Amino acid sequence: MTSACPLLPKGTAAYRGGVRAHGLVSAVPTAEPADHICWVYADDAHFDAAVRQFLAGGLARGERLLCVGERVIDSVRAEGSPVDGVESLIADGRLEMLTVAEAYAATGRFAPETQRAFYDAATRRAVDDGYRGLRVVADVTPLAEDDASRSHLATWEHVADEFVAHGPGMSALCAYRGDLPADALADAASAHPLVHAAPGVPAFRLFFDQGCLILAGSVDSFDADRLQRLLSASPVEGSLATLDLTFLTFIDGAGCGALARWARDLGARSITLELRGAPHLVRRMWSILSLDTLAPVTFSGVPA
Amino acid sequence: MTVVDPGPAAAAFDHEVLFYRGTDDFLAGVLPFVREGLERGEAVVVAESRDRLDLIRGALDGDDASVEFLDMAEIGANPSRIIAVWAAAVELHIGAGRGLRGVGEPAFHGRREAELVECQLHELLLNEAFDDGPAWRLMCPYDEQLLPRAVCRGALRAHPVRSTSLQRLPSAGYTPAGHVTALAERLPRPRKAVLSGGYGPGDVPATRRTVAHWARSCGLTEDQVEALELAASELATNSLRHGGGEGTVAMWTEAGAAVVEFSDAGHLQNPLVGRLQPPVEQEGGRGLFLVNQLCDLVQLRTSAQGTTVRVLTWL
Numbered sequence: 001m002t003s004a005c006p007l008l009p010k011g012t013a014a015y016r017g018g019v020r021a022h023g024l025v026s027a028v029p030t031a032e033p034a035d036h037i038c039w040v041y042a043d044d045a046h047f048d049a050a051v052r053q054f055l056a057g058g059l060a061r062g063e064r065l066l067c068v069g070e071r072v073i074d075s076v077r078a079e080g081s082p083v084d085g086v087e088s089l090i091a092d093g094r095l096e097m098l099t100v101a102e103a104y105a106a107t108g109r110f111a112p113e114t115q116r117a118f119y120d121a122a123t124r125r126a127v128d129d130g131y132r133g134l135r136v137v138a139d140v141t142p143l144a145e146d147d148a149s150r151s152h153l154a155t156w157e158h159v160a161d162e163f164v165a166h167g168p169g170m171s172a173l174c175a176y177r178g179d180l181p182a183d184a185l186a187d188a189a190s191a192h193p194l195v196h197a198a199p200g201v202p203a204f205r206l207f208f209d210q211g212c213l214i215l216a217g218s219v220d221s222f223d224a225d226r227l228q229r230l231l232s233a234s235p236v237e238g239s240l241a242t243l244d245l246t247f248l249t250f251i252d253g254a255g256c257g258a259l260a261r262w263a264r265d266l267g268a269r270s271i272t273l274e275l276r277g278a279p280h281l282v283r284r285m286w287s288i289l290s291l292d293t294l295a296p297v298t299f300s301g302v303p304a
Numbered sequence: 305m306t307v308v309d310p311g312p313a314a315a316a317f318d319h320e321v322l323f324y325r326g327t328d329d330f331l332a333g334v335l336p337f338v339r340e341g342l343e344r345g346e347a348v349v350v351a352e353s354r355d356r357l358d359l360i361r362g363a364l365d366g367d368d369a370s371v372e373f374l375d376m377a378e379i380g381a382n383p384s385r386i387i388a389v390w391a392a393a394v395e396l397h398i399g400a401g402r403g404l405r406g407v408g409e410p411a412f413h414g415r416r417e418a419e420l421v422e423c424q425l426h427e428l429l430l431n432e433a434f435d436d437g438p439a440w441r442l443m444c445p446y447d448e449q450l451l452p453r454a455v456c457r458g459a460l461r462a463h464p465v466r467s468t469s470l471q472r473l474p475s476a477g478y479t480p481a482g483h484v485t486a487l488a489e490r491l492p493r494p495r496k497a498v499l500s501g502g503y504g505p506g507d508v509p510a511t512r513r514t515v516a517h518w519a520r521s522c523g524l525t526e527d528q529v530e531a532l533e534l535a536a537s538e539l540a541t542n543s544l545r546h547g548g549g550e551g552t553v554a555m556w557t558e559a560g561a562a563v564v565e566f567s568d569a570g571h572l573q574n575p576l577v578g579r580l581q582p583p584v585e586q587e588g589g590r591g592l593f594l595v596n597q598l599c600d601l602v603q604l605r606t607s608a609q610g611t612t613v614r615v616l617t618w619l
Contacts, residue, residue: 200509220508221541221591250512252537253590260584281530281598288597293584 020165020209022193022216022247028173029194031057033133035171036164036207038157038192040185042178048075050196051137054173055083058135063171064126065095068103069139072175093129100142110149112156112233116163123170133169141177144184153184154226155233157191158206162235165208190226206230209244212276216247219255228258232265241266246277246301253285260291267295277301317434318441319427321463321475323448323456330356330445331363332469334407337443342370346403349393351376351386352445353412360407380410383419383426384596384604387433387579394440404440411459413450416560418616420455422603427462428483432575443467483575488607491614494563500554503540511553512536515564518555519617522562528617531598532564535615538591543568545588547611557619561601565614572606 020034028037028050037054041047051072058065065083067076076083076097089095103118104110119136126134143149157174164170176188178198186202189195193207193214204217204227213234219227234241243259245251251259263273275282275297283299286292322337324330334350338360341348350360351374361368372393380386390406397404411423427444434440446459460466460477467473479485499518503511515536519529536553543551547568554565578592592613596602601616 203509218509220512220537221545222508250509250533250537252534252541253594254541254587257587257590279530280527281534284598285534285594288594289590290581290584 019214020193020207022205022207022209022214023195025194025196027196028053028057031061031135031171033061033169033171034164035135035173035194036161036192037173037194037196038189039173039175040178040189040195040197040201041175044075047071047175048078050173051075051175052083054137055135058171059094061135062132063135063169064093064129064131064133065089066122066134066136067095067097067138068136069100069142069175071139071141071177072137073097073099094131100140103138104143104149110143110152110156112152112159115156116159119160119163119170120167123168127168133171136170136172137175138172139175139177140188141175141180144176144180144188150184150187154187154191154230157188158230158233159235161191161193162208166211186223187226187229190223191230202226204248206234212242212244214244214247216249218248218250219258220250220252221254224252224254224258227255228261231258231262234262236266236271239270240272240274242274242276244276244301245279245282248279248282251279251282253289256282256285256289256291260286260289260294260297263291263295263297272296272298274298274300316439317431317437318439318465319430319434319463320441320443320465320467320472321459322443322445322467322469323459324445324469325447325449327359329469330447331359333467334360334443334445335363337405337441338364338371338407339367341403341405341441342367344403346405347393347397348372349374349390349404349406351379351389351406351408351410353377353409356409356412356445376409376412380408380423380426382596382599382601383410383422384579384602386410386426387429387576388581388593390430390442391433391580394434394438398438398440406440406442407445408442409445411444411446411451411455413447416601418561418601418603420452422601424455424458424462425483425486427459428479428486429575429579431462431464431480432483433579487575487605488609489605491565491603491605491612494554494556494558496556496558498554498556500552502550502552503543504550505544508537508540508544511540515553515555519562519564522557522619524562524617524619532562532615532617535595535599536564536566538595539566539613539615542566542591543570546570546572560619561616562619563614563616565612567612568610570606570611571608572604572611575606578602578604 055065123134189202203223204219266273322333324333349372357373379389460475461479461482464478466475512533516533519532547570551568578596582589599615600618603614605612
C-alpha cells in the first residue's frame with residue numbers, strides 16, 4: 001500500500017481535497033466519487049431528505065441508483081417520494097430496488113467476501129451499461145438486529161469501504177435505525193469516513209483513501225477493542241500497510257496497544273506497518289511502553 | 305581520610321542511607337562503595353545530580369569506564385519513575401549473572417517540598433520492590449547539612465542500614481512495610497479555589513476535554529496539555545474500571561504548579577502500581593505507568609478510604 005495521503009487540518013467537518021470526504025456531518029454532502037456515509041436515523045422526514053439528497057447527487061453524476069431495504073423502498077415509493085419519476089427510472093434501468101433478503105440473504109450466508117462480490121458485479125454491470133458508477137442506499141438495520149450477521153457487519157462495512165475507495169465506482173449511504181444497541185451502531189459507524197449520528201458516536205472512524213488507511217477521531221480504552229477488531233479484519237495486501245494518524249485527535253495507552261498488536265499480526269504475515277503523521281505523544285508512548293518489541297513499525301511524516 | 309569497611313557482599317537487597325556533610329564527606333562515603341563494586345567485577349550504576357556525577361567521575365580519575373552514570377534530576381524528576389530504572393538494571397546485570405550495586409540520591413538538596421515527600425515514599429517502596437528479589441546493594445546519600453531534618457528522619461525509617469563515611473549500622477528507625485502507612489496518608493489540601501466535578505460511565509472523553517481546556521487556560525505548553533489530557537483519560541478510566549465506577553476530578557493552581565487530582569472509592573492492592581514497566585503483551589495496567597513517565601510529579605495515595613492521584617505540572 002503506497003501513495004500519499006495529504007495532510008489536512010483536524011476537525012469534525014467533512015473534508016475534501018486529496019482525501020475522500022470524511023467527518024461527522026449533519027446533512028448529506030454534495031455527491032462525490034467514493035462517498036461512504038453511515039446515516040443513523042430517528043426522524044423519518046430527515047431520513048427521507050437524506051435519501052433524496054444522496055440519490056439526486058447520483059443522478060446528477062450519471063450513476064445508477066440501487067435502493068436496498070424495505071425502509072428505503074417504502075421511502076422511495078411513498079407519495080411525495082424523495083425521487084421524482086420512480087417508475088420511469090426503474091423502467092429505463094437507472095434505479096433498482098432490492099429487499100434486504102434479496103440483496104443479502106440471496107448471496108447465501110452473510111459474509112463480507114460474498115457481499116463484496118455481489119456489489120462488485122453490480123457496480124461493473126452499471127459501468128458496462130454506461131453509468132459512471134453505482135450509488136447505493138441501503139438500510140441495513142435488519143442485519144444489525146440479527147445476531148448471526150451482526151458479528152460480521154462491521155467487518156463487511158470495512159471491506160465495503162475499501163471497495164468504495166478503490167473499486168470500480170460505488171458510493172453508498174448505509175442507514176441504521178437509531179434505536180439499535182449503542183455498541184452495534186458504534187461498530188458499524190466506525191467503519192465509515194462520513195457519519196451522521198448522535199454526538200459522540202462513533203469515537204473514531206477507520207477508512208481507506210488512496211491506498212492507505214486513515215484513523216480519525218479519538219481512541220481510548222473503551223474503543224480499543226473495537227479498533228482492534230476492525231484492524232484485524234482489514235484487507236491489507238503487499239508488504240507495507242500504511243495507517244495515517246493525521247486526523248487522530250486523541251489516543252491512549254490501550255489504543256496504542258491495539259495498534260501495536262495489529263503491527264505484530266501484520267509482522268507475522270511479513271507486512272510492515274507504517275504509522276504516518278503520528279502525534280508526538282504517540283511516539284513517546286510507543287517508546288515508554290516498549291511497544292516496538294511487539295513488532296517494529298516505521299514512523300513517517302511530520303508529527304501532528 | 306578514614307576508610308571504613310563498606311560492608312559485606314550482599315546476601316539480599318541491601319538498602320542503605322549514607323548521611324554526609326559536605327563534598328569531601330560525600331566522596332569519602334560513596335567512593336569506597338563504588339570502588340569495591342568495581343574491584344568485585346560488579347556492575348555499578350550511579351544516579352546523582354549532575355554536579356555530584358562530575359565529582360565522582362573526577363575522583364575516580366579514569367577508573368569510571370565501567371560505571372553507568374544517570375542524571376537523577378532526569379530519571380527521578382518524578383520519583384515514581386525511579387524503581388523502574390533500578391528494576392531494569394537488576395534484570396540486565398543480575399540477569400546476566402553479574403553483581404550489582406547502585407548509588408542513588410533521589411532526595412537531593414534543592415528539590416521542592418512535594419518532591420521530597422514523594423522521594424520518601426519511593427524509598428519505602430524500594431524495599432517492597434526488591435526485598436524478595438535477588439541480592440544487590442543500593443546506597444542512598446542524604447545531605448545532612450542542607451536537607452530538612454524531617455527528610456533525614458524519614459530516610460531512617462525507609463532504610464534498614466544507616467551509614468556515614470565512618471561507620472555502618474543497622475537503622476533502629478527502620479519501619480518494615482512503612483509504605484502502607486505512607487500510602488494511606490492524606491495529601492495537603494489545596495489552599496486556593498478548586499474547580500471540581502464528578503465523572504461516571506461514558507464521561508471519560510468529556511473529562512479529558514475539560515482537563516485539557518483548563519490546562520490550556522493555565523498557559524501550559526501544548527506538550528504539557530497533551531500529557532495532562534492523556535493522564536485525565538487514563539486516570540478517569542481507572543476509576544471507572546477499578547475505582548467503583550465513578551470519581552471526582554479537581555483542578556487548581558498553587559505556587560509554581562498546575563494541579564489535577566483524581567479521586568475514587570477504590571483501593572489499589574498493588575503498592576507498586578505504575579512504578580514498574582508493564583509487560584508489553586499485557587492489555588491493561590499501562591495507565592499509571594504512562595502518567596508517571598509523562599507528568600512532572602505524581603502523588604498517589606490509596607487505602608480502604610479510597611484512592612487519590614494528584615498530578616502536578618510545574619509552571
